[in-house]
Amino acid sequence: MDVKIFDNDVEAGKAAFDIIKTGMDNGAKTLGLATGSTPVEMYKAMVASDVDFSNMTSVNLDEYVGMAPDNDQSYRYFMQSHLFDAKPFKETFVPNGLAADPDAETKRYNKVIADHPIDIQVLGIGRNGHIGFNEPGSPFDAETRKVPLTQSTIDANARFFDKEEDVPRFAYSMGIGSIMKSKKILLLAFGEDKADAIQKMIEGPVTTDVPASVLQNHKDVVVIIDKAAASKL
Numbered sequence: 319m320d321v322k323i324f325d326n327d328v329e330a331g332k333a334a335f336d337i338i339k340t341g342m343d344n345g346a347k348t349l350g351l352a353t354g355s356t357p358v359e360m361y362k363a364m365v366a367s368d369v370d371f372s373n374m375t376s377v378n379l380d381e382y383v384g385m386a387p388d389n390d391q392s393y394r395y396f397m398q399s400h401l402f403d404a405k406p407f408k409e410t411f412v413p414n415g416l417a418a419d420p421d422a423e424t425k426r427y428n429k430v431i432a433d434h435p436i437d438i439q440v441l442g443i444g445r446n447g448h449i450g451f452n453e454p455g456s457p458f459d460a461e462t463r464k465v466p467l468t469q470s471t472i473d474a475n476a477r478f479f480d481k482e483e484d485v486p487r488f489a490y491s492m493g494i495g496s497i498m499k500s501k502k503i504l505l506l507a508f509g510e511d512k513a514d515a516i517q518k519m520i521e522g523p524v525t526t527d528v529p530a531s532v533l534q535n536h537k538d539v540v541v542i543i544d545k546a547a548a549s550k551l
């Protein structure tokens with residue numbers, strides 16, 4: 319893994335976008351995108367740039383089950399407001415939280431990924447080492463599926479909702495097997511509360527107990543972190 323440490327998330331977000339730009343100059347057509355607070359500065363850099371994304375396709379990692387796209391906590395809403403409304407893409411894919419049939423929705427999304435191989439996948443990381451919503455114990459070969467969220471993730475995400483009971487209990491998540499097929503992976507993490515997960519991801523054993531540790535097996539991973547997230551390395 320290529321680990322790059324920055325003073326703050328603004329500098330790191332710009333550096334992440336620079337890597338994406340270089341990838342686009344070299345022919346990348348499909349970006350795998352992530353939500354959460356972590357990539358926000360990278361999206362700001364994308365929006366502030368003069369780069370045209372109208373020939374690009376995006377495939378997002380995950381969505382809450384039961385969440386309407388126009389709900390301001392949905393990941394579709396997040397992507398529209400942080401990036402797509404300002405920078406139109408050719409096509410944007412996010413799992414449909416309102417799908418009536420979960421099996422059909424996960425099959426549909428797996429076909430989306432197969433039809434649009436991901437050139438560069440952006441990832442954040444959960445405090446417990448999850449990527450997407452692949453919680454500890456998730457199989458390394460999984461494709462998109464409906465997954466229960468752990469209590470630690472529910473607690474971490476409760477800050478975005480009025481009450482803890484409002485946090486969805488299930489999500490659709492791209493699986494680790496699909497993430498690992500991306501040609502290049504950019505994992506971003508900021509703040510001291512990510513330091514443990516980052517240390518285990520980079521220096522610990524490769525184990526399903528720490529889903530992000532699987533990235534040690536990928537040949538092109540850039541880890542973009544601030545000093546606080548790097549403090550346990």
Ligand code: GLP
Nearest residue numbers: 353354355356442443444450451
């Ligand atoms: C969420 C998302 C992940 C994200 C992680 C960290 O649960 N499903 O994709 O990377 O948690 O979120 P944040 O960036 O807000 O710390």
